[in-house]
Amino acid sequence: MxxxxxxxxxxxxxxxxxxxxxxxxxxxxxxxxxxxxxxxxxxxxxxxxxxxxxxxxxxxxxxxxxxxxxxxxxxxxxxxxxxxxxxxxxxxxxxxxxxxxxxxxxxxxxxxxxxxxxxxxxxxxxxxxxxxxxxxxxMAVIQNVAFASIESRLAARLLTLAGGGGELSITHQQLAAEIGSAREVVSRQLKAFERRGWVSLGRGRVELRNAAPLRAAAGH
Amino acid sequence: MxxxxxxxxxxxxxxxxxxxxxxxxxxxxxxxxxxxxxxxxxxxxxxxxxxxxxxxxxxxxxxxxxxxxxxxxxxxxxxxxxxxxxxxxxxxxxxxxxxxxxxxxxxxxxxxxxxxxxxxxxxxxxxxxxxxxxxxxxMAVIQNVAFASIESRLAARLLTLAGGGGELSITHQQLAAEIGSAREVVSRQLKAFERRGWVSLGRGRVELRNAAPLRAAAGH
DNA sequence: AAGCGGTCTGTGACGAAGTCACCGCCGAAT
DNA sequence: ATTCGGCGGTGACTTCGTCACAGACCGCTT
The missing domain is CATH 2.60.120.10 (Jelly Rolls)
Incomplete structure (x- = not known):
């Protein structure tokens, strides 16, 4: 038993x-x-x-x-x-x-x-x-892929994957699969986030440096 | 009772x-x-x-x-x-x-x-x-909005909505809502279909003239 | 230590799709 | 007949996906 x-x-x-x-x-x-x-x-x-x-x-x-x-x-x-x-x-x-x-x-x-x-x-x-x-x-996935921008989808996903912690071990390719996009698109968007000081990047690694603007970007 | x-x-x-x-x-x-x-x-x-x-x-x-x-x-x-x-x-x-x-x-x-x-x-x-x-x-909707082209989504939807018959009473705006796209995009794609002789268009009306190529386009 | 293969990331060019602004047109209601 | 709201057409622009390729990094072998 x-x-x-x-x-x-x-x-x-x-x-x-x-x-x-x-x-x-x-x-x-x-x-x-x-x-x-x-x-x-x-x-x-x-x-x-x-x-x-x-x-x-x-x-x-x-x-x-x-x-x-x-x-x-x-x-x-x-x-x-x-x-x-x-x-x-x-x-x-x-x-x-x-x-x-x-x-x-x-x-x-x-x-x-x-x-x-x-x-x-x-x-x-x-x-x-x-x-x-x-x-x-x-239904939430459908809303996102149909109508949300890459910026907001990526920001939102980074936050939920990090779930409080600030460090993610994940490749751009995997992130693209998370949100149903292409690796190049994710790479470019991550670079943009990095330029704004929101994240810092490494090979297979994304570190959230400033969650507040990410949350704002995820909203719309 | x-x-x-x-x-x-x-x-x-x-x-x-x-x-x-x-x-x-x-x-x-x-x-x-x-x-x-x-x-x-x-x-x-x-x-x-x-x-x-x-x-x-x-x-x-x-x-x-x-x-x-x-x-x-x-x-x-x-x-x-x-x-x-x-x-x-x-x-x-x-x-x-x-x-x-x-x-x-x-x-x-x-x-x-x-x-x-x-x-x-x-x-x-x-x-x-x-x-x-x-x-x-x-799940089929997700596949479509995430990865299928407008051409194939629109062609597929026209065929299922017509369901055998050749005449549809529907506006471009409604078709856009069917596939989760924008009215202008649908209008342009319908024009393309019309130029190829696949459909003929009227105000609030789409007539399927040649279903075979539509089915082919819906496939990929 | 040097080389090597595979994975990961960066980039430019291009096409497809979404957005914005605005137009004319049709048709029903007055 | 005129007005007005919904419908469709179009150009300009932005965003996103695709393709081709280059360079960087990692672990492994020699």
Missing amino acids: SNLDWLKQFPALATMPEGERAPLAGGAMAMNAPAGTTVYAPGEPCNAFILVIDGAVRVYQLDADGNEIVLYRLGPGSICILTTLALLASDAYSAFAVTETPVHAMALPAATFNDLMARSAQFRSFVFGAQAARMADL | SNLDWLKQFPALATMPEGERAPLAGGAMAMNAPAGTTVYAPGEPCNAFILVIDGAVRVYQLDADGNEIVLYRLGPGSICILTTLALLASDAYSAFAVTETPVHAMALPAATFNDLMARSAQFRSFVFGAQAARMADL
Whole structure:
């Protein structure tokens, strides 16, 4: 039987009545994956519902020409909608999900997942909440790529990636993939930021020197 | 009691066991809305699950500067994910859903919807299938706005909007909103199509004259 | 220490797309 | 018939993506 201590981290699930948690206790399997593990890829069969306990998963799209754009990230407490929907609706997506850090997760086999969905209103609302959040993420991405300037998209992304810290280990190419643009465009924009004293640059490194104007630029 | 004849149109629901259909029979309410009715708008409270029986609903995003982009359309048999998720997760979206034609729909109050979700695996999988389809729609939009040329996006959209017929009643401004571009850009591209003999243009009208090259242009 | 291959970054030139300002035109309402 | 608001056309300019290429940096080998 699995240890369900990790459940305590997730209020939405932890308060589920004893009886409803039974399938969880019986069917949950712990997973540990190193950074760089593929969680979902188009065409791959997928047969489990996945809940991230610790670590980060990057979900992105990749087209035939090699163009890449990051859709969203999953952190602790998030479930992988892609695998869930592929599991339930057997629909194929053109997206990839890859771990960025070592990831600790719980996997529920399809049968266990279905059982929980049938039993627990709380679990259903947890799953729907996740759906809603991902949907909102995608809609935000659409707004950005369709109507926002490169300057604001890049500034915003630098801030969220830095997340408080001031140092990023990332290449221009990766940043371009983050915002769905081209490497040259990102290089030039970063240079502009550097000239203004907002960041300082190194090979594979971006240091935020002055977050305030970046925040302002991210706004519009 | 509502007439459930409409259910026959939807195999996914029609084959639900008698008992599971009970809440549906008891709680479903028929709705008829003229074209132009707002189904979902940010900030509006929404308290019903909506299933389209006949007609079309356009779901689009609108930002502060008036920029507009169509996300997807709902036809017969589709459910409005936006209202469903807003209902379940009380999350606010920046999107609008508006009827384009007179729409005939069924509405389930939240309680009835929750009851069905609890009882029927078939209903759950119907709802999840719809989620998955909308998610795929959004991801396709992202691919297009991020990486596809205006020529291919416009050609593709003209073909799907025409849907077999050769005549469209639509303005350049509306077409721009369809693909998330600017009116001038669409005007110029349409002129180019006209010079090549692919379409002929009139005020508020686009006639497809030669679909084959349009299909080719839509491809890449 | 020197060389080497691969990755990362910088740059100029160009084309595609978005923006701005302004125009004339059509058509419905008065 | 005139007016007025929505529609479409156009030129000038800016921003962004693409292409081609050069140089810099890094880790590795010799």
